[in-house]
Amino acid sequence: MQLSNNTILITGGTSGIGLAFAEKFMAAGSKVIICGRREERLKALSEKHPELITRTCDVSKAEDRKALAEWVLQNHPEVNVLLNNAGVQLLTDMTTPVELNRVQNEIETNVVAPIHLTSLFAQHFVTKQQAAVINISSGLAFAPLAFMPVYCATKAAVHSLTLSLRHQLKNTSVKVFEVAPPAVDTELGHDRREDKTQSHGGMAIKDFIEEAMEALKNDVFEAPIGQAKGLHAKREVLFEQMNNQHQPHLPVNHEQ
Ligand SMILES: NC(=O)c1ccc[n+]([C@@H]2O[C@H](COP(=O)([O-])OP(=O)(O)OC[C@H]3O[C@@H](n4cnc5c(N)ncnc54)[C@H](OP(=O)(O)O)[C@@H]3O)[C@@H](O)[C@H]2O)c1
Secondary structure, X not given: OOOOOOEEEEEOOOOHHHHHHHHHHHHOOXXXXXXXXXXXXXXXXXXXXXXXXXXXXXXXXXXXXXXXXXXXXXXXXXXXXXXXXXXXXXXXXXXXXXXXXXXXXXXXXXXXXXXHHHHHHHHHHOOOOOEEEEEEOOHHHOOOOOOOHHHHHHHHHHHHHHHHHHHHOOOOOEEEEXXXXXXXXXXXXXXXXXXXXXXXXXXXXXXXXXXXXXXXXXXXXXXXXXXXXHHOOOOHHHHHHHHHOOOXXXXXXXXX
């Protein structure tokens, strides 16, 4: 995809991977809108980057997602890229009764939000000459870590949903990407670490983002990064075989 001249909505741009994408896309000459729950972070980031557009939004809430989409479409109708990045990673022991609202929040944030937001933008995107949906999954989509089973299942769902979305939009101008990060040193899981100075470990964000941007630039639609390559199984062949027998009959607006 072209990295310049886009207007990109990035969910979860207040830290880590989302913020790194925001800074790279701005440097490449795209307009960037980020959202997140932490207002003080959004304020500090707009002071640091006056061209950055920020919006408070909790993507785990349906009404916030609808309000975000309406506001973006009304105020930035040139929007042509959605980067579904916001995510949380929780530990879950399924052998004792789980705290259901935690589990539901993790699923709502990591899976329902990208489904809902994509659906709110898709018909707008198909009217654009160039558009993209970029979903952030994980190497753990392909091989789960058993102590964070719900998180890994949400990422497997993001992988699966991305395949289907790409198929549903295949006759349109909308490119559909999946970027699967390995462990990257961000704030992910920060809230469960007693020592807040402790690093998440993994790939340095600057190395991750270089490789991820290169993949987007080169239209690598399914892009496991760094060590996630090793976890990534080649499933495309079976997917093509199964889905070529069942063509979509969806109303798609082909207007350019
Ligand atoms: N770091 C890794 O090792 C790794 C590996 C594979 C995949 N990933 C994926 O990469 C994505 C980004 O994670 P990260 O590593 O950059 O972690 P991070 O530094 O913790 O960033 C997470 C971002 O998501 C936002 N967010 C979380 N819940 C939200 C909500 N309900 N509404 C709006 N925004 C929300 C956070 O913003 P607020 O807190 O301000 O709301 C923050 O900007 C996630 O989807 C994660 O699963 C990360």
